[in-house]
């Protein structure tokens with residue numbers, strides 16, 4: 061039973077004759093615990109696809125289902141709650157809250173949901189990501205790679221159905237990028253965390269279990 065299914069997913073901008081088919085009839089599914097990389101040239105539709113999967117953008121037509129729940133059946137409030145509970149986001153520019161320390165940043169999704177932090181899971185994540193000595197630090201005291209490791213921990217702490225990462229190494233040098241990729245892969249394996257990542261970098265895509273290539277809004281390789 062797939063954890064994510066996209067069916068006949070389309071996102072069109074504009075109208076004929078000036079229509080842009082950013083995502084054009086995409087069908088795919090992702091199994092629980094799978095690490096999928098989405099690759100494609102600039103403008104091929106990667107971010108549009110990821111934003112629809114994450115419920116940040118509404119499809120022109122077609123459906124996204126996560127744990128068998130259709131996002132299109134939800135109103136704005138339901139979608140916000142569903143996103144908070146089921147989807148973790150990792151962005152290129154980390155998006156940490158500058159006035160919160162590392163610990164507070166990591167546990168934020170749990171607090172926003174009025175839940176208790178799973179202390180044992182927190183310890184495991186912090187250890188895996190090598191953040192033990194940084195929990196009291198503020199984001200501006202961290203390197204880019206450290207900030208991205210905090211963002212990874214934050215995306216995973218609430219054990220979401222899927223973690224979506226949009227160019228997670230886009231702002232990092234190649235050595236730091238490789239270590240962040242290792243950590244993403246290790247985290248996905250260790251915690252059976254489903255992970256979908258956009259990358260331009262085919263070398264980093266090799267860390268994934270499966271690579272989906274899209275061109276002109278269509279999947280051209282890697283679907284099952």
Ligand SMILES: Nc1ncnc2c1ncn2[C@@H]1O[C@H](COP(=O)(O)OP(=O)(O)OP(=O)(O)O)[C@@H](O)[C@H]1O
Pocket residue numbers: 073074080081082100101102103104105106107108109
């Ligand atoms: N809000 C919008 N209005 C009109 N066209 C858009 C909009 N957002 C995206 N597009 C178009 O949709 C297509 C896909 O864009 P998208 O950002 O998904 O590509 P991408 O593969 O993520 O590119 P990149 O790797 O450069 O980030 C592009 O042709 C883009 O110009």
